[in-house]
Amino acid sequence: MTEAKKEKFIVPIGPQHPALKEPGNFEFTVDGEIVTDATVRLGFVHRGIEKACETRNYTQDMYLLERVCGICSHVHATAFVLGVEKLAGVQAPPRAEAIRVLAAELERIHSHLLWFGVAAHEAGFDTLFMYTWRDREVVMDILETLSGSRVHYSVNILGGVKIDIDQKLSDLIKKDMDFLEERTEHYMKVVTTDETFLGRTRGIGTLSRDRAKLLGAVGPTARASGVKRDVRVNAPYSGYKEFPVKMVIDQTGDLEARFVVRLKELYESYRLIREILEKIQPGEISTRIKRKIPEGEVISRVEAPRGELFYFIKSNGTEMPDRVKVRTPSLCNWGTITDVAVGHKLADMPMLLAGIDPCFSCNDRMVEIRSDSQPSQMMNWDGLRKYGIEYYK
Amino acid sequence: MRTDSENYYNQIVNKLKNWARINSPWAIHFNSGSCNGCDIEILATLTPRYDVERLGIKLQGSPRHADVLIATGPVTLQALDRLIRVYEQMPDPKYVIAVGSCALSGGVFDGCYSVIGDLNKVIPVDVYIPGCPPRPEAIIFGVVQLLDSLKKGKKPAKFVVPNDIPDFKLEEKSNGNN
Numbered sequence: 001m002t003e004a005k006k007e008k009f010i011v012p013i014g015p016q017h018p019a020l021k022e023p024g025n026f027e028f029t030v031d032g033e034i035v036t037d038a039t040v041r042l043g044f045v046h047r048g049i050e051k052a053c054e055t056r057n058y059t060q061d062m063y064l065l066e067r068v069c070g071i072c073s074h075v076h077a078t079a080f081v082l083g084v085e086k087l088a089g090v091q092a093p094p095r096a097e098a099i100r101v102l103a104a105e106l107e108r109i110h111s112h113l114l115w116f117g118v119a120a121h122e123a124g125f126d127t128l129f130m131y132t133w134r135d136r137e138v139v140m141d142i143l144e145t146l147s148g149s150r151v152h153y154s155v156n157i158l159g160g161v162k163i164d165i166d167q168k169l170s171d172l173i174k175k176d177m178d179f180l181e182e183r184t185e186h187y188m189k190v191v192t193t194d195e196t197f198l199g200r201t202r203g204i205g206t207l208s209r210d211r212a213k214l215l216g217a218v219g220p221t222a223r224a225s226g227v228k229r230d231v232r233v234n235a236p237y238s239g240y241k242e243f244p245v246k247m248v249i250d251q252t253g254d255l256e257a258r259f260v261v262r263l264k265e266l267y268e269s270y271r272l273i274r275e276i277l278e279k280i281q282p283g284e285i286s287t288r289i290k291r292k293i294p295e296g297e298v299i300s301r302v303e304a305p306r307g308e309l310f311y312f313i314k315s316n317g318t319e320m321p322d323r324v325k326v327r328t329p330s331l332c333n334w335g336t337i338t339d340v341a342v343g344h345k346l347a348d349m350p351m352l353l354a355g356i357d358p359c360f361s362c363n364d365r366m367v368e369i370r371s372d373s374q375p376s377q378m379m380n381w382d383g384l385r386k387y388g389i390e391y392y393k
Numbered sequence: 394m395r396t397d398s399e400n401y402y403n404q405i406v407n408k409l410k411n412w413a414r415i416n417s418p419w420a421i422h423f424n425s426g427s428c429n430g431c432d433i434e435i436l437a438t439l440t441p442r443y444d445v446e447r448l449g450i451k452l453q454g455s456p457r458h459a460d461v462l463i464a465t466g467p468v469t470l471q472a473l474d475r476l477i478r479v480y481e482q483m484p485d486p487k488y489v490i491a492v493g494s495c496a497l498s499g500g501v502f503d504g505c506y507s508v509i510g511d512l513n514k515v516i517p518v519d520v521y522i523p524g525c526p527p528r529p530e531a532i533i534f535g536v537v538q539l540l541d542s543l544k545k546g547k548k549p550a551k552f553v554v555p556n557d558i559p560d561f562k563l564e565e566k567s568n569g570n571n
Contacts, residue, residue: 045424045425045426045427045466045469045471045472046426046469046471046507047426047467047469047502047505047507047508048502048505048506048507048508049502049505051505051506052502052504052505052506055504063501064501064502067428067430067500067501067502067525068428069428069429070427070428070429070430070431070432070433070526071429071433073428073430114433117440129440130440130441133436133437133440133441134440134441134442136440137437137440137442140437149525150434150526150528151430151433151434151525151526152430152525152526
């Protein structure tokens with residue numbers, strides 16, 4: 001077929017994607033099995049949150065912005081709150097900052113375990129998916145005991161936090177961290193030694209350091225390619241000044257490296273949580289803040305589980321912000337997908353997409369094979385996933 | 394598949410179909426603009442701690458194989474025609490479960506320019522599960538409520554193409570190749 005005519009098929013993925021969570025649409029142009037071009041179309045779950053922020057006051061915005069994403073809701077609120085506090089010239093008490101970091105790290109654990117399960121599912125390794133999600137429930141329990149909700153914790157308030165930890169809870173968390181650490185060691189062994197799994201990850205989707213830098217990759221995707229990019233280390237915010245973290249870096253840049261980096265980050269989170277529980281100082285957990293925020297502009301950056309989360313807030317001196325701009329880490333990483341996909345097999349696409357941990361609050365999935373000469377063919381995400389699994393059998 | 398009360402044979406077949414449907418409903422999950430919170434909780438119901446498959450409920454990829462549509466999130470303008478298309482692709486009788494505050498009332502996104510509002514404005518909903526997001530137990534309870542009402546002889550709601558949504562015509566949109 002390649003000799004007769006250079007026929008091009010376009011394989012769109014999305015937006016109604018039955019297999020997992022949210023919607024997004026990609027188009028892969030394929031030559032036989034090999035992907036030659038890739039584009040992304042986003043916006044299926046565009047709700048107009050940024051505009052809505054301008055019609056609500058700062059406290060309401062915090063709850064609204066938590067709902068940008070159901071996986072990393074705490075970091076969104078943290079980024080917003082840190083920005084507003086900077087504008088107001090208010091500093092949250094040290095205990096509040098420590099609790100913010102504690103919640104952020106717990107969230108990172110839940111997010112990485114969730115991603116790990118989903119990625120295993122895309123590889124056809126459903127047993128691993130079930131195991132990780134079973135273990136993830138342990139973190140969900142902690143978060144629920146801590147805040148009262150499994151998903152939108154609402155730990156932050158302007159000027160501090162609204163939850164506190166006591167000795168009983170702290171003991172519980174420590175015990176659970178031990179359990180999770182033991183499980184993570186097991187997963188690490190699976191990821192680095194399991195033959196079938198390595199067949200899907202080792203040497204696939206390699207993103208070189210220069211490309212990662214050029215494309216503006218963030219988070220574990222960038223760190224797996226050797227780019228030293230972690231807001232927690234580069235520009236420590238909130239409690240990370242007091243409780244520093246070690247940056248996890250891998251030089252390989254392939255899918256396996258992304259698995260390893262995320263799992264190693266889990267160890268770092270366990271260590272940090274234990275340290276916080278040991279060293280946290282008693283004291284106030286919130287300070288007063290005026291409803292009207294002084295005029296000004298501020299940029300706030302935090303490290304979400306997926307990478308750098310960026311907030312720009314402009315205040316006009318009233319109770320409501322003049323402008324709020326959100327840039328999520330998933331968006332930065334899409335560029336790497338369209339770049340890395342070229343030259344890979346169609347069967348690798350599910351794993352490649354899962355590899356950047358896409359927060360699909362902005363993307364869909366279903367596949368359509370289109371060409372001028374042939375009738376269009378549709379493939380949904382489930383179909384593509386099965387195709388990938390069959391291909392590697 | 395309306396019941397034909399005159400025909401004894403049809404009655405038996407329908408009884409059998411209903412029994413099978415209640416024993417193992419296949420569900421499709423659709424996100425029409427949710428933040429992921431509900432979607433993750435739905436996924437969590439499939440995993441070992443909650444394990445909804447023990448009740449015979451299976452999350453199914455294709456709308457053409459599904460009996461129940463589990464929808465999350467407020468309906469965004471972008472997702473609107475997808476939602477209706479997915480709903481129309483499902484074979485009769487079909488039931489809809491709305492999960493989460495957003496699907497119930499638009500939730501925190503009520504009033505956003507890109508959001509139409511709650512699910513009921515677009516497709517008929519049979520069961521509402523409140524919460525932001527609802528716990529997996531609540532989702533399972535909601536599904537069980539639907540199954541109970543089916544046992545009592547609940548009939549599927551009639552779908553009317555929404556005509557009060559501006560700039561939306563279903564006929565035009567469904568002419569495309571997807």
